[in-house]
Amino acid sequence: MEFVKPGTKINFLGIRRSTFILSGLVIGMSIISIILHGGLNYGIDFAGGTLVQVKFSEPIRVETIKNQLASIGLDRSLVQRFGEKRENEYLIRVEKSVSDLGTLSLEIQETLQRAYGKGGVEIRRTEMVGAKVGKDLRNKGIWAIVYALVGILIYITWRFEFIFAVGAITALAHDVMITVGAFSIANKEFTLPIVAAILTIIGYSLNDTIVVYDRIRENRRKMRREPLGRVINSSINETLGRTLLTSLTTLIVVVILFIFGGGVIHDFAFALMVGVLVGTYSSIFVASPIILTWQERK
Amino acid sequence: MSRNLKWKFLLILVATAAAFYYLTPSVVGEMSGFLGKILPQDKIHLGLDLQGGMHLILEVEGQKAVESYVERIKGDLKEDLKRKRIYAPRIERINGDQIHLEILGEKEKFDDYITSDYPILKEISAESQGKYQRIILGVVQKQADYLKRYAVDQALETIRNRVDQFGVAEPDISPQGSDRILIQLPGIKDPQRALRLIGRTALLEFKLVDDEHSLQEALKGNVPEGDIILYQKQEEPGSGRTTKIPFLLKKKTLMTGEVLKNAQVRFDNFNQPYVGLEFDPRGAKLFDRITAKNVKKRLAIILDNNVYSAPVIQERISGGSAQITGRFTENDARDLAIVLRAGALPAPVKILENRSVGPSLGKDLIDKGLKSIIIGGILVVLFMVTYYKISGAIADLALMLNLIFIMGALAGLRATLTLPGIAGIILTIGMAVDANVLIFERIREELRLGKTPRAAIDGGYSKALLTIIDANVTTLIAAVVLFQFGTGPVKGFAVTLSIGIVASLFTALFVSRAIFEVLIVKGMLRRVSI
Numbered sequence: 091m092e093f094v095k096p097g098t099k100i101n102f103l104g105i106r107r108s109t110f111i112l113s114g115l116v117i118g119m120s121i122i123s124i125i126l127h128g129g130l131n132y133g134i135d136f137a138g139g140t141l142v143q144v145k146f147s148e149p150i151r152v153e154t155i156k157n158q159l160a161s162i163g164l165d166r167s168l169v170q171r172f173g174e175k176r177e178n179e180y181l182i183r184v185e186k187s188v189s190d191l192g193t194l195s196l197e198i199q200e201t202l203q204r205a206y207g208k209g210g211v212e213i214r215r216t217e218m219v220g221a222k223v224g225k226d227l228r229n230k231g232i233w234a235i236v237y238a239l240v241g242i243l244i245y246i247t248w249r250f251e252f253i254f255a256v257g258a259i260t261a262l263a264h265d266v267m268i269t270v271g272a273f274s275i276a277n278k279e280f281t282l283p284i285v286a287a288i289l290t291i292i293g294y295s296l297n298d299t300i301v302v303y304d305r306i307r308e309n310r311r312k313m314r315r316e317p318l319g320r321v322i323n324s325s326i327n328e329t330l331g332r333t334l335l336t337s338l339t340t341l342i343v344v345v346i347l348f349i350f351g352g353g354v355i356h357d358f359a360f361a362l363m364v365g366v367l368v369g370t371y372s373s374i375f376v377a378s379p380i381i382l383t384w385q386e387r388k
Numbered sequence: 389m390s391r392n393l394k395w396k397f398l399l400i401l402v403a404t405a406a407a408f409y410y411l412t413p414s415v416v417g418e419m420s421g422f423l424g425k426i427l428p429q430d431k432i433h434l435g436l437d438l439q440g441g442m443h444l445i446l447e448v449e450g451q452k453a454v455e456s457y458v459e460r461i462k463g464d465l466k467e468d469l470k471r472k473r474i475y476a477p478r479i480e481r482i483n484g485d486q487i488h489l490e491i492l493g494e495k496e497k498f499d500d501y502i503t504s505d506y507p508i509l510k511e512i513s514a515e516s517q518g519k520y521q522r523i524i525l526g527v528v529q530k531q532a533d534y535l536k537r538y539a540v541d542q543a544l545e546t547i548r549n550r551v552d553q554f555g556v557a558e559p560d561i562s563p564q565g566s567d568r569i570l571i572q573l574p575g576i577k578d579p580q581r582a583l584r585l586i587g588r589t590a591l592l593e594f595k596l597v598d599d600e601h602s603l604q605e606a607l608k609g610n611v612p613e614g615d616i617i618l619y620q621k622q623e624e625p626g627s628g629r630t631t632k633i634p635f636l637l638k639k640k641t642l643m644t645g646e647v648l649k650n651a652q653v654r655f656d657n658f659n660q661p662y663v664g665l666e667f668d669p670r671g672a673k674l675f676d677r678i679t680a681k682n683v684k685k686r687l688a689i690i691l692d693n694n695v696y697s698a699p700v701i702q703e704r705i706s707g708g709s710a711q712i713t714g715r716f717t718e719n720d721a722r723d724l725a726i727v728l729r730a731g732a733l734p735a736p737v738k739i740l741e742n743r744s745v746g747p748s749l750g751k752d753l754i755d756k757g758l759k760s761i762i763i764g765g766i767l768v769v770l771f772m773v774t775y776y777k778i779s780g781a782i783a784d785l786a787l788m789l790n791l792i793f794i795m796g797a798l799a800g801l802r803a804t805l806t807l808p809g810i811a812g813i814i815l816t817i818g819m820a821v822d823a824n825v826l827i828f829e830r831i832r833e834e835l836r837l838g839k840t841p842r843a844a845i846d847g848g849y850s851k852a853l854l855t856i857i858d859a860n861v862t863t864l865i866a867a868v869v870l871f872q873f874g875t876g877p878v879k880g881f882a883v884t885l886s887i888g889i890v891a892s893l894f895t896a897l898f899v900s901r902a903i904f905e906v907l908i909v910k911g912m913l914r915r916v917s918i
Binding site: 091096143195196199212213214215216217218219220222223230231233234237238241242245246249282283285286289290292293294296297300301304305308328329331332335336338339340341342343344346347350351352354355358359362 | 437445579580738739740741742743744745746748749752753756757759760763764765767768771772774775776807808811814815817818819821822825826829832833836851854855858859860861862863864865866867869870872873878881882885
């Protein structure tokens with residue numbers, strides 16, 4: 091079986107103006123969405139606050155839970171269904187992070203147990219993060235991404251050329267921005283595991299890009315007389331089969347994770363899904379064409 | 389078989405055997421007898437998110453320790469100045485950790501005295517106002533730093549004691565940075581109770597009740613000099629309503645929990661639990677003196693500024709024991725006894741982060757994770773066989789080995805498996821086939837050029853090698869950064885991802901290649917099925 095027939099010659103570079111514009115538009119949308127939402131929707135990891143995951147033995151309406159919480163003064167709490175409907179699980183999020191012995195989650199627990207009986211409700215998870223810790227984690231997350239990018243920049247410059255590193259980093263920035271934008275558009279919470287997902291995407295997308303670069307390096311030696319544009323184009327074509335195949339196998343497991351992984355993993359898998367798709371796109375349409383554009387400008 | 393190939397198989401065999409060796413306790417459970425002796429005992433270590441438990445980060449408010457130190461110094465200073473006949477009409481603690489004095493007379497004498505007897509104090513400002521000198525003293529930086537560091541060390545020790553007495557299997561209590569403490573309590577069933585036990589300052593104080601002044605008057609705001617108002621807060625069991633009873637007390641603390649030798653839960657005639665206190669010799673002597681001097685007065689027992697009881701001293705008590713009564717449940721009394729035995733925290737702690745996961749949630753997550761691994765794995769395996777036929781099957785075999793290696797390494801390295809860690813394994817399944825895909829695509833290219841199977845396979849592997857290494861090193865960079873930055877769960881992800889990358893390099897470059905070579909050597913591979 092073969093997805094891409096040998097000798098396939100799609101002119102990827104010929105349409106690079108359009109694909110650059112497309113990328114620009116999507117990144118623009120991401121930025122606009124983030125601005126319209128007033129910044130990223132940080133989860134309690136980064137914003138601080140208290141989160142309680144509860145499971146009821148019987149179906150219950152979100153409004154009912156909200157009313158119960160309002161009775162103890164938590165009227166600005168956020169209540170969401172979590173996971174599948176039949177599981178009767180809900181997430182309660184309160185902005186406050188009461189640090190005096192975390193009595194807030196205890197209060198929530200007692201209020202709900204009084205209303206539904208001890209067996210009727212189960213507190214499955216509570217998380218409380220102070221505002222200060224949230225800020226620390228946010229800074230750490232940003233630095234982690236920066237360090238990863240710098241490390242990669244150095245490695246590629248060493249193994250290839252500086253301009254290749256620039257192309258790769260541009261492609262990575264492209265992937266990160268669009269994934270973050272997708273989170274903003276879907277109004278999903280930005281949490282610690284999502285930073286992990288983004289770092290994975292960086293690693294993954296780079297994987298794809300390096301495979302193409304490797305072929306360019308090899309082909310440049312073989313096709314000395316050919317112009318760079320043609321070398322790049324045939325390199326992308328020759329590796330196309332592998333690029334699509336690997337994306338497909340990775341996508342298979344990520345989609346399975348998205349479907350079966352359960353609530354906590356759900357958003358993580360969503361980030362990876364977006365990242366794998368965008369990462370595949372960028373290693374074909376962004377990372378290599380940029381090298382050509384750069385060379386032509388000079 | 390060539391010598392080279394024999395070595396390869398030996399290595400693969402050893403690696404596989406090692407993986408199984410480390411995995412046995414996780415799969416079949418602990419074994420007794422001879423096998424139990426030679427096999428490792430460690431199961432794959434599950435993170436708190438998977439087995440349930442509590443993760444806490446506390447901040448020790450070291451500044452508070454400095455403040456109470458200054459308060460004590462102030463008391464000493466007051467008495468010493470009196471003895472030295474340096475008249476100081478005013479001496480008080482201001483701005484938390486400074487002492488504000490007004491002295492009459494020559495400043496030199498005072499300065500000399502401070503330098504010789506209180507070297508830990510330094511002058512911050514001084515000005516003369518008529519006959520008086522206004523002086524502000526502070527603690528020298530070195531001493532303040534020492535106090536803060538000591539507060540953290542002491543808090544660490546105390547919390548360890550409390551947790552040990554509470555009874556938690558494999559707790560992890562360690563300092564983080566300069567003023568934080570990380571506490572991990574796996575498998576704890578009642579996180580709220582543990583939290584109250586750990587976070588409580590547990591400062592036990594004995595103070596006299598001021599019966600000479602009117603409580604009503606004090607409540608209106610006219611608190612007599614040297615007095616304070618503290619409350620007895622009690623919760624009605626059942627209704628959850630709290631009652632607050634005010635007490636007018638002498639500010640001076642007669643005795644603290646430092647002189648305790650033991651604290652134990654006991655039951656009175658009505659089967660109501662209380663906490664019996666036993667003092668050490670020094671405490672017994674002190675208590676004897678206090679009770680002798682204050683017969684018929686009321687002595688308040690205060691824990692963390694909450695009055696527990698204020699019994700009337702009927703007679704001199706010289707046995708060296710006392711009791712704390714209140715409306716306790718048995719658990720309350722037990723926890724109270726634990727914190728009193730373990731001692732007070734030198735400074736209050738603030739909870740910066742608290743994550744608790746119930747055991748049922750963790751089990752759910754493992755089930756879902758396993759289900760995802762199995763379904764995802766089967767789909768990828770089927771896909772590879774369809775796309776690459778026999779070669780695909782070889783890659784699948786390598787993939788299985790890969791999974792075994794990852795699990796074996798997790799057990800052997802005593803790494804922790806977390807939920808994102810499971811996600812990392814699943815992701816590795818997807819990415820592990822990548823190395824094989826790269827090789828197979830190369831082999832196909834070589835075959836198209838008309839090479840023999842043997843030459844095509846050799847060429848495919850050697851050409852793909854550099855690409856595979858480049859691609860994996862970059863992913864490894866991201867994983868290592870993740871490990872450095874990550875806390876708990878994220879770290880777990882970085883660990884499985886890193887192990888997965890190394891394992892997939894091994895299986896793709898070594899295992900699947902060796903299988904190809906055997907097939908060629910045995911002459912079973914006249915045509916490459918790819």
